[in-house]
Amino acid sequence: MNISSFHPPQRTLMGPGPSDVNPRILEAMSRPTIGHLDPEFVRMMDEMKTLLQYAFQTKNKMTMPVSAPGSAGMECCFVNLVEPGDKVIVCQNGVFGGRMKENVTRSGGTVIAVDDEWGDAVDPAKLEVALKANPDAKIVAFVHAETSTGALSDAKTLVELAHRYDCLTIVDAVTSLGGVPVLVDEWGIDAIYSGSQKCLSCTPGLSPVSFNEAAVRKISQRQHPVQSWFLDLNLVMAYWGEGAKRAYHHTAPINALYALHEALVILHEEGLEDTWKRHQKNHLALHAGIEAMGLAFIAQEGERLPQLNTVTIPEGVDDAAVRDALLQDYNLEIGGGLGALAGKAWRIGLMGHASNKTNVLLFLGALDSILTGMGAKINRGIAVQAANDFYA
């Protein structure tokens, strides 16, 4: 067997995540590993909490990264907040709402399902019907930015509604954080989780979470121990909690945390508002090119995620062949459809560092050329110009 060091190819990552990682972040990751209780590391952790509070727009003390990917952040919220017997309303409009249901059941809770069409935002009216029919419900959970469909839901309205019926809220912001406004305190979100590898453009494997006082109260009043030892916040906070005295819980992923710290410094330098504007501008340029080509978006106008564009595959076009040509000929990755949209849609990410004019023009030119070569029925040769006209 001929085994040697692994050198991955240089790709442009325009799928549903991971997104292109800023070289500054990769450099930060290669700095010397120090101990997870080293005073210098603890200082960096405190700074990281402040930076995460900025990203989430919150003053929540319980704000930190879970040492595992977004799925662990999801699980952390559910295992800590759901007690056996709790009724939890889960709004599902794509793949990830389905995972929330799984988490409720595995935590011993009962799911009340509110289903919307894949591609639509969560409908507040349907949620209100469920809240009225289930006055004993304790929690409402929904995905803010459905990565499987490209739909953005109105988190502010959904949280307001949940609170009117005395429910806490769990919000999935894996794809939304850093790409569109996520205003945890202003909207009153009780528990939220995200991921490092989408609009924060960091390496995958960390999940920022934040819990407000109401959520912390529910956790501290639990009758049953949290079923997961690793994700039990009562234990995790011995390491991530306030004060200089930190106790060992698990060996933190030191260098991965340097990377997240750098990603958050970059976000802070650009400023949240300018980051959101950049995502919107590049989305609109991509949209101009896609429409000029004659292709359609799955999500409706006003509910579209700027960082994740879901586009219908033209009739007769081989999904896998197009994605393969993008990868082989242009070193460019986009995503295929998930679940109900498998084989029917492409998912084009413009997340974080990858949300830029060069990527938009590269992708449109590449797609135009590949589809033209396959004889697909599109408006040929005008997509790049349409995007350029938008930028001009």
Ligand code: PLP
């Ligand atoms: N929630 C949403 C909306 C996601 O898009 C993803 C990943 O794509 C996850 C949860 C799970 O995150 P991870 O793959 O980092 O575990």
